[in-house]
Amino acid sequence: MNYPFLDIPVIGSGWMIGIIAIIHVLISHFAVGGGIFLVFAEHKAIQEDRRDWFPRLQAFSKFFMILTGVYGAMTGVGIWFAIGLANPEGTSALIHNFVFGWAIEWVFFLVELSLASAYYYTWKRVSDKDHLRLGYAYAIASLGTLVIINGILTFKLTPGAWLAIAGSGQEAHYFFSAFFNAGYFPALGLRTLVCISLAGVWSLIFFSRLDGEKDGVVKTSMVRWAAKWFLPAFFLMPVFGAWYYFTIPLDQRELLLLGVGTAGQGLFTHVTRMALIVTLASATIGVVVFLFAWMSPKNFGFGNALLVLLLAALATASGESMREYLRKPFIVKGYLYSNGTRVADVAKRNQEGYLAHTPWLVKGFGQDSTTLSKFEAGKRMFQGQCMSCHTVDGYRSMRRLLKDRDNKGIANILGMLHDYKPDSPYRKFMPPLVGKPEEIDALRFYLNHMINGDKAAKVP
Amino acid sequence: MPEKLYNWLDERLGLSAIKELATHKQVPDHKHSIWYYWGGLCLFFFSVMVLTGILLLMYYTPGEGAYDSVRNINTHVKFGWLIRSIHSWSANLMLFSAFVHMFSTFFMKAYRAPREFLWWTGMGLISLAMVFGFSGYLLPLDDLAYFATKVGLGIPATVPVIGPIISDLARGGAEIGPITVQRFFALHVWVLPSLFIPLLGLHLYLVQKHGMSIPPSEQAKPVAQRKTIPFFPNFAVKDLAVWLIAANVLALLACVFPWDLGPAADALKPAPADIHPEWYFMSSFQILKIFGNWFPGALGEFLGLAVFNLGVFLWVLVPFFDPNTRSGAWGRRVTWYGYLVVLVTIVTTIWAYAALPAAH
Numbered sequence: 001m002n003y004p005f006l007d008i009p010v011i012g013s014g015w016m017i018g019i020i021a022i023i024h025v026l027i028s029h030f031a032v033g034g035g036i037f038l039v040f041a042e043h044k045a046i047q048e049d050r051r052d053w054f055p056r057l058q059a060f061s062k063f064f065m066i067l068t069g070v071y072g073a074m075t076g077v078g079i080w081f082a083i084g085l086a087n088p089e090g091t092s093a094l095i096h097n098f099v100f101g102w103a104i105e106w107v108f109f110l111v112e113l114s115l116a117s118a119y120y121y122t123w124k125r126v127s128d129k130d131h132l133r134l135g136y137a138y139a140i141a142s143l144g145t146l147v148i149i150n151g152i153l154t155f156k157l158t159p160g161a162w163l164a165i166a167g168s169g170q171e172a173h174y175f176f177s178a179f180f181n182a183g184y185f186p187a188l189g190l191r192t193l194v195c196i197s198l199a200g201v202w203s204l205i206f207f208s209r210l211d212g213e214k215d216g217v218v219k220t221s222m223v224r225w226a227a228k229w230f231l232p233a234f235f236l237m238p239v240f241g242a243w244y245y246f247t248i249p250l251d252q253r254e255l256l257l258l259g260v261g262t263a264g265q266g267l268f269t270h271v272t273r274m275a276l277i278v279t280l281a282s283a284t285i286g287v288v289v290f291l292f293a294w295m296s297p298k299n300f301g302f303g304n305a306l307l308v309l310l311l312a313a314l315a316t317a318s319g320e321s322m323r324e325y326l327r328k329p330f331i332v333k334g335y336l337y338s339n340g341t342r343v344a345d346v347a348k349r350n351q352e353g354y355l356a357h358t359p360w361l362v363k364g365f366g367q368d369s370t371t372l373s374k375f376e377a378g379k380r381m382f383q384g385q386c387m388s389c390h391t392v393d394g395y396r397s398m399r400r401l402l403k404d405r406d407n408k409g410i411a412n413i414l415g416m417l418h419d420y421k422p423d424s425p426y427r428k429f430m431p432p433l434v435g436k437p438e439e440i441d442a443l444r445f446y447l448n449h450m451i452n453g454d455k456a457a458k459v460p
Numbered sequence: 461m462p463e464k465l466y467n468w469l470d471e472r473l474g475l476s477a478i479k480e481l482a483t484h485k486q487v488p489d490h491k492h493s494i495w496y497y498w499g500g501l502c503l504f505f506f507s508v509m510v511l512t513g514i515l516l517l518m519y520y521t522p523g524e525g526a527y528d529s530v531r532n533i534n535t536h537v538k539f540g541w542l543i544r545s546i547h548s549w550s551a552n553l554m555l556f557s558a559f560v561h562m563f564s565t566f567f568m569k570a571y572r573a574p575r576e577f578l579w580w581t582g583m584g585l586i587s588l589a590m591v592f593g594f595s596g597y598l599l600p601l602d603d604l605a606y607f608a609t610k611v612g613l614g615i616p617a618t619v620p621v622i623g624p625i626i627s628d629l630a631r632g633g634a635e636i637g638p639i640t641v642q643r644f645f646a647l648h649v650w651v652l653p654s655l656f657i658p659l660l661g662l663h664l665y666l667v668q669k670h671g672m673s674i675p676p677s678e679q680a681k682p683v684a685q686r687k688t689i690p691f692f693p694n695f696a697v698k699d700l701a702v703w704l705i706a707a708n709v710l711a712l713l714a715c716v717f718p719w720d721l722g723p724a725a726d727a728l729k730p731a732p733a734d735i736h737p738e739w740y741f742m743s744s745f746q747i748l749k750i751f752g753n754w755f756p757g758a759l760g761e762f763l764g765l766a767v768f769n770l771g772v773f774l775w776v777l778v779p780f781f782d783p784n785t786r787s788g789a790w791g792r793r794v795t796w797y798g799y800l801v802v803l804v805t806i807v808t809t810i811w812a813y814a815a816l817p818a819a820h
Contacts, residue, residue: 273716277712284705287701287704292697296697296698299689303493304698307701307705311705311708314712
């Protein structure tokens with residue numbers, strides 16, 4: 001690996017990205033759906049002459065501007081920092097491939113942020129028609145950000161024909177092939193539905209604060225209108241979900257099916273667990289919104305709205321987690337493994353050594369790999385190849401996973417990971433372990449010390 | 461046709477009266493209304509436990525074959541692991557909801573006249589629920605269950621005279637073994653439900669009779685300013701929505717953290733270093749340990765039990781100290797006592813977990 005290593009104890013670097021990403025997804029998708037919601041609501045209010053909606057929509061657009069402009073933007077930049085630190089190889093691959101895509105994305109961001117402010121500050125200052133125009137311009141710009149980012153996100157699982165020229169230096173010439181990959185359109189459909197639902201979620205949060213006693217009529221009309229925004233997702237999610245499913249590469253689909261087939265015995269995979277939760281939580285949101293908001297809009301309180309948000313967070317977090325896990329053991333399917341090793345480099349690393357190609361892990365400390373003690377070399381191997389997914393004591397803890405294994409047991413597992421035979425069960429979700437035999441042995445030595453402590457001291 | 465059917469049933473079952481009651485029943489609506497859902501949540505989790513408990517009964521064998529039958533449920537019976545996980549998570553979530561329900565009714569002063577019996581039946585239910593948890597924990601007869609029960613049954617044994625008798629009676633002998641499992645099973649599926657269900661019925665009847673109590677802050681308002689919503693459909697649909705969310709939480713926990721089964725219990729093996737009871741016993745476990753450290757020997761154990769039981773005794777008798785809105789200084793003292801109990805419970809629970817030796 002060509003970059004410094006970042007150690008996040010207990011939760012691991014994956015969850016560091018995950019926590020920021022869950023918050024970001026909940027807000028950024030609202031930035032898209034909320035833009036459409038606001039301008040449609042304003043349009044409806046003008047058409048039906050619902051003047052009582054205007055002050056509420058104005059206040060809502062302020063909430064929208066602050067939430068998306070501050071927290072959405074901050075967490076968005078936060079993801080950039082986090083992925084750059086935790087997965088520099090993957091980030092580098094995406095930047096090199098989609099440099100123009102990112103540039104367009106940032107232009108859309110700037111336009112989006114400017115228009116959100118313009119929309120809020122021009123309430124009652126420009127004509128209804130001009131204000132609506134600003135609203136529609138915002139909605140289009142924010143949709144633009146989704147259209148771009150969706151191409152880059154889906155590319156990671158279904159890079160398709162791009163793989164043929166990967167590593168040739170010609171990657172950017174195949175921009176459109178990579179961008180409009182097999183998963184692009186169904187994922188765009190799914191994400192758009194999520195955006196529309198999240199517009200419903202956040203508007204319910206806001207409208208729940210209206211006084212049902214004093215403003216019963218307006219609260220009823222606004223809460224019920226917001227509740228309708230869940231309908232498209234409730235009915236169309238399964239259609240787009242099925243379409244997306246058939247674009248998933250067979251190996252990855254197998255991971256999901258393996259889980260379904262073994263669910264009866266409780267052996268089902270993480271992906272299947274997440275799929276189950278997404279399905280359950282998404283269906284529940286529809287029913288809960290109907291019971292809470294549609295049935296008694298006047299009494300729809302902030303606590304009720306928070307529960308809807310909780311369910312939305314559960315569905316979103318599981319959905320994104322499922323998308324990430326489906327790609328295992330890759331960051332970019334067929335090109336880059338989840339620990340930053342390129343598929344094409346495996347043979348080279350095995351021959352020349354892993355540590356020889358990790359200047360920041362070894363030379364960065366003023367040492368040459370040959371001068372490292374066996375323990376230190378093992379530790380660097382662990383940091384470079386294991387810690388992008390595992391921690392010592394926390395999430396996917398090595399101590400827990402290797403518990404009860406002696407020196408030989410640890411060596412066997414490492415051997416299987418290194419050999420990476422076609423029938424190895426680990427191939428489904430773990431990258432190969434690369435390096436020269438003495439490096440693999442150093443890792444074995446280090447892990448044995450970690451797991452078996454003093455008992456390991458006697459083993460060379 | 462539906463109308464005809466309704467009329468036919470109405471004549472025989474008196475449906476109109478129930479409908480009328482449900483429509484006229486009002487539920488207070490104020491900023492503390494969120495606490496009204498916790499009793500319903502307990503009921504939901506209890507219903508889930510009854511259902512999943514019956515399903516587990518189809519395959520579970522008490523006594524000698526207990527461990528093997530649970531292993532069979534976990535690995536061979538289709539979705540057996542799921543039913544068992546839901547049962548166990550439900551138990552934990554029910555106790556959690558019951559604690560929230562108890563503390564929220566305490567601070568809302570819902571034990572005041574005329575609701576004393578609601579408080580006492582609630583106390584009875586939460587105690588029985590804890591015994592349910594304790595007895596159910598042993599049933600798989602794995603390593604952890606065995607040693608945790610051993611520690612648990614050692615506690616009453618410290619009470620002079622009757623203590624050892626109670627422990628021996630529960631164990632069915634000097635050591636925990638298949639007979640103990642058989643007894644705990646009888647307790648878990650027959651004795652406890654036959655006490656719990658009638659008491660629950662009485663508790664629900666009293667809720668219906670007295671209606672939901674309103675906190676002092678609401679009572680201070682003139683009647684005209686107090687808001688209510690109809691029980692049916694407004695409150696009922698909200699309750700239903702909360703139950704749906706609870707079902708999601710349950711499914712999430714059961715899927716992501718399925719209940720584990722440790723190695724079979726072996727009395728000859730040393731107890732694991734980090735042996736401890738379930739979380740809802742951790743506070744009392746720690747209090748006994750603290751007294752044990754202060755006063756080594758039987759005196760410490762006895763004093764620990766005495767102080768703990770005194771605290772519980774005062775807690776149960778709270779309606780006598782603070783009987784109504786005119787309780788004045790006593791009303792405030794009781795509230796402070798509540799804060800103290802919450803603080804001690806939280807601190808001792810955290811302390812107990814922090815004091816556990818690491819498992820590895």
